[in-house]
Each structure stands twice: as C-alpha cells, then as structure tokens.
Amino acid sequence: MSFDALAPWYRTLEWIAFGDELQRCRVACLGEIAAPRRALIIGEGNGRFLCELLRFHPEVEVDCIDASHRMLQLARKRIADELGNRLERVHFLHDDIMSWSPPKHHYDLVVTHFVLDCFPEAVVAGITKKLALAAMADANWLLADFCVPRNGMARFCARSRLAMMYLFFRLMTRIEARELVDPTPLMRAEGFVLARQHPFRKGTLKSEMWRRNR
Numbered sequence: 001m002s003f004d005a006l007a008p009w010y011r012t013l014e015w016i017a018f019g020d021e022l023q024r025c026r027v028a029c030l031g032e033i034a035a036p037r038r039a040l041i042i043g044e045g046n047g048r049f050l051c052e053l054l055r056f057h058p059e060v061e062v063d064c065i066d067a068s069h070r071m072l073q074l075a076r077k078r079i080a081d082e083l084g085n086r087l088e089r090v091h092f093l094h095d096d097i098m099s100w101s102p103p104k105h106h107y108d109l110v111v112t113h114f115v116l117d118c119f120p121e122a123v124v125a126g127i128t129k130k131l132a133l134a135a136m137a138d139a140n141w142l143l144a145d146f147c148v149p150r151n152g153m154a155r156f157c158a159r160s161r162l163a164m165m166y167l168f169f170r171l172m173t174r175i176e177a178r179e180l181v182d183p184t185p186l187m188r189a190e191g192f193v194l195a196r197q198h199p200f201r202k203g204t205l206k207s208e209m210w211r212r213n214r
C-alpha cells in the first residue's frame with residue numbers, strides 16, 4: 001500500500017469529487033475541543049488539517065505519522081509555507097501505524113481523518129486499541145470519515161459511490177479494505193463516548209468528536 005503516486009494529485013481529485021466538503025468535515029470539531037497539548041495525527045496526508053490545527057491551537061505539539069513519504073513532504077511544505085514558525089512544533093514520522101509503537105497515555109488529542117477507511121475490520125480493531133492506549137485518560141479523538149445512511153435513496157447512492165471509491169483506491173494505492181468499517185463499537189469498547197457529530201452531504205460524511213473520561 002502506498003499513497004506516494006497519488007499524493008501530488010490528491011488535492012485536485014478531492015476538489016473534483018467533493019469540493020471543500022471533506023475539509024469542512026475535517027475541521028468541524030476543531031473549535032469545540034479544549035486546547036490540546038500533545039496531538040497524534042494518523043495518516044495526515046498533505047497537511048490541510050494539520051495546518052488548521054496549528055492555526056486554532058498554536059501551542060500544540062504534534063506527532064504526525066504517515067506511511068507515505070510524499071504526503072509527509074507535502075504536509076511539511078504546507079506548514080513551512082503557511083505557518084513557518086510552527087514547523088518546530090511538528091514531528092513528521094514516516095512510519096506504518098501497524099508496526100509503529102506509540103508512547104502510552106501520552107496524547108490528549110488523537111486524530112484519524114479519512115484513514116481508518118483504508119483498513120479491513122480486524123486491522124481497524126488493532127489500530128483503535130493501539131491509539132486508545134496512546135491516549136491520555138481524558139483525551140479527545142477527532143474522526144472524520146464517510147458513512148452510509150440507514151435507508152432510502154441516500155443509502156443506495158452512498159454505497160454506490162463508496163464501491164467506486166474503493167475500486168479506485170485499491171487500484172491506485174493497493175489499500176487492503178474492500179468496504180467501510182464503522183469504528184463506533186470499537187471506540188466505545190475503549191471507553192470513548194461520542195460527544196459531537198456533524199453530518200455533511202446528506203449524512204454521507206461525518207465529523208465526530210469522541211471523549212474519554214476516566
């Protein structure tokens with residue numbers, strides 16, 4: 001699996017398919033969290049969310065993990081161009097979340113935007129456990145992703161669009177997933193509670209804030 005070849009085109013493809021809705025989805029909960037001190041972003045991609053996180057919360061230190069070297073280069077360049085003085089607050093880590101070992105109980109913010117959808121259910125379960133262990137007892141977890149409405153035409157349209165997207169990403173990046181996995185029960189099992197949810201595009205996209213209070 002690699003997003004390297006797709007990385008230079010990712011922003012354009014996103015704009016053609018979704019306009020600015022994915023970005024609205026990524027940042028929807030940013031103003032609703034308490035200022036984080038240490039954030040972990042998994043699969044950040046080209047840095048658009050990271051940039052807004054640093055604008056909203058200038059004091060945060062960020063560990064940004066991505067398996068794509070090219071995506072990390074784009075993210076670093078974006079921060080250098082737009083917020084050069086914040087670059088030192090970000091550690092860009094070229095690594096695979098499946099093999100990377102995070103420090104325990106370290107982060108008060110975890111972010112997984114449009115990344116858990118790259119993995120099959122057993123892998124999502126493993127990643128969720130790993131990230132929950134890396135999170136502090138009172139951490140927030142921001143999650144933006146696709147979702148499938150319960151019924152009606154919207155469900156049919158969402159499933160058809162997702163089927164095409166999975167075909168495209170399987171061909172272009174060799175992701176393992178064949179269908180969308182809902183991480184909700186996995187996050188609940190780790191003690192996280194859904195605190196906010198913002199639907200977009202008739203409920204086919206969601207931005208969620210999860211909170212743990214131990």
Ligand SMILES: C[S@@+](CC[C@H](N)C(=O)[O-])C[C@H]1O[C@@H](n2cnc3c(N)ncnc32)[C@H](O)[C@@H]1O
Nearest residue numbers: 003043044045066067068071096097113114115
């Ligand atoms: C679909 S893109 C999403 C990018 C961005 N988060 C967004 O909101 O658009 C998935 C990102 O996760 C990264 N990724 C995929 N599998 C990964 C893994 N096993 N470990 C770390 N990063 C991974 C890819 O390189 C890519 O940047």
